[in-house]
Each structure stands twice: as C-alpha cells, then as structure tokens.
Amino acid sequence: MTSQTYRPPTADQIRRAPKVLLHDHLDGGLRPGTIVELARETGYEGLPESEPDKLGLWFRESADSGSLERYLETFAHTCAVMQTRDALFRVAAECAEDLALDGVVYAEVRYAPEQHLEGGLSLEEVVEAVNEGFKEGERRARQAGRRIRVGALLTAMRHAARALEIAELANRYRDSGVVGFDIAGAEAGFPPTRHLDAFEFLKRENNHFTIHAGEAFGLPSIWQALQWCGADRLGHGVRIIDDIEVADDGSVTLGRLASYVRDKRIPLELCPSSNLQTGAAASIAEHPIGLLRKLHFRATVNTDNRLMSGTSMSREFELLTEAFGYTLDDMQWFSVNAMKSAFIPFDERLAMINDVIKPGYAELKSEWLFTQTATTSESLD
C-alpha cells in the first residue's frame, strides 16, 4: 500500500497546502483589471491594452523575451498606476487577498518606494499606504476564513543611488510592517558593492537584507552579495549551479562558493517561471532547483512577478510536481525552509512552522487514510 506521501498532490491539495513566499514584487503582481481601473482613475494613458485579459497576456508575452532588461521594461506600466495613496493601498490589499486565496500563509512582498513618488507622495507616505493595504488584505482574508501574514521588504534600485536612504527608511519602519531590505533591477553592470554603505548601515543596525544576485549574472555577483555585502539571503541565486559539477557517473563536486552557500544554509529565493522568461533556465525540468533540492541547499520556491509570469505559488508547485515528481513532503520541506529563512523573529517563525505549516501538511497527508477506509469498508460489505 502506498501512502499519500508518495503520490503527487492534486491541484486542490497544492492550493490548500500552507505555503510561504519570500520573493514577490508588489509592482509585479497587480490584477490586470485593477491596472485598467487605476489607469482610468489616475489618467494614465500609456497602457498597451485596455481590456484586462488582453493586458494580462501582453504582460506575459512582453516579459517572455529571454532578457532581464526587457522583462524589467514592463514595470513602467504597473509603477505608472501606483503613484497615489489609494492606488498603493488597493494594490497591497489585493495582493494580500490574492496570496491568501492561493493558500499562502506568510509572505514577504517587496517594492521600491523610490518608484512611487511621481504623484507627490513622500517615501514615508508610500510605505504607510502599502503597510495599511497589507493590513486591510489580511483582514479581508480573515473575514473569508483564511489566514495570512504579510511583511514588506523595501527595495532600492541598483542603477540608482538611493540605497542608503531606502535602507534607513526600512530601518525606521522595522517595527511597523517592514521586515527587511533588498536591491533589484538590472544586474549586469550594477554590482551589489555599489551599495555597500546601505548594507553596512543595516548590519550595524542588526537588520536583515536580501540581494537579487545570480539571476542574469553569475558567480561573481553571488560572491559579492555574500562576502562583500553580507546578504542574509539570495534573491534567485540560481546561478550557484555554475559552481557545482556533476560527473558522468552522477557524482557531484561543489566548488568553494557553492559549499559555503550550502554549509552556511544561505537561503536561495528560487523563482522557476521567472527564470524561464529571463533566460536563466531553459525549462522547468532543467531548472537547477531539482539538483539543489537533492543536494539539500536551503532552497525555497517563489513567484517573483505573478502578473508577468502568469503564475501563483500553487502554479509554481504544480509545475515542479509535474517536472520532478514532488510530493506533499517535498512541498512541506520547501515551505519549512522558507519559513526558517523569513526575516521575522525566531519565535514567530517557529510558531508558524509548528502551529500552521506542519499541522496543515499533516492534515492533507492524512486525507488518503479516510478515502482508503471508505473503500475498504465498502468492499467488506
């Protein structure tokens, strides 16, 4: 008799399973219908499509270019409609609602405050609007019988020069909704060491940060992010695969950097579908996550940009299940990994693991027992 543990989970089980999301961009996850409405309300006339389904398709197709730089161009439209307090509040509330509906119980959602100042808001007003939106989304989710907790990560754009200012902002709001800091944007030509002052400030403040590294650019970027900047986690980090050698007989050799990442349990915020679009991986089946999971790296599964990739946490897990035969146990492993790597305090992470994640998977895994019992007693009658 095979237990549920060895069966692929159904789409419904994947959706109901408690999931943890560490890498999701607020400006990469808007509902297409909301973009259309906000564009109308705010007088933005630059949208390439005015009908929500067509607009959603436009984002997916435009982001599918094989280049990170072209992928990033699509954010001009989402940021354009996120320039008022009401728009930021709405987008954040809907983000929390959508994630909760997808079975996400804990999420860290990032955005770059400096990209939302065109309507005259201050950096503080941007952060407060988003924080209030997340709270509202959590409340709506609770009303609908779901539970989610959302924290914000403040991102600085790596081509700009405001990283220290944004790091200070993240530090100021650390006890009210902001759980950490990040840098994002085009990777090639913009090494993380350009922003050392920001990282050093956060270290002095005992604060947390992740760095987009090892996505469009390889090992040097990961090495800098860890050994020069002191990142707690790697945004993507998928190119760590370049430091892992698999011989014809299947034996695996880790280089110094890959060993360091695994030994120190550095969390990798892997985003499979996003990587296919930017050319960082050729297919889900060939995505390094398969090997990294086998080798017990601290791998986590993430969406990156739900709008641009037409994805969700459930969709990412469906794709992985299909490609690698993952079970509910694998899903639990990824979810516990992510929760261990979150930026909230240790006792709260532990409580999420023990009181939410493990019981959630235990319940799903036990379901097969009851279907089994029902069939057995029927056949005995």
Ligand SMILES: O=c1[nH]cnc2c1ncn2[C@H]1C[C@H](O)[C@@H](CO)O1
């Ligand atoms: O995957 C990514 N790599 C680098 N930068 C990214 C990625 N996804 C989104 N961004 C950028 C574009 C957004 O406007 C910004 C803040 O969320 O972060």
Ligand SMILES: [Zn+2]
């Ligand atoms: Zn990202």
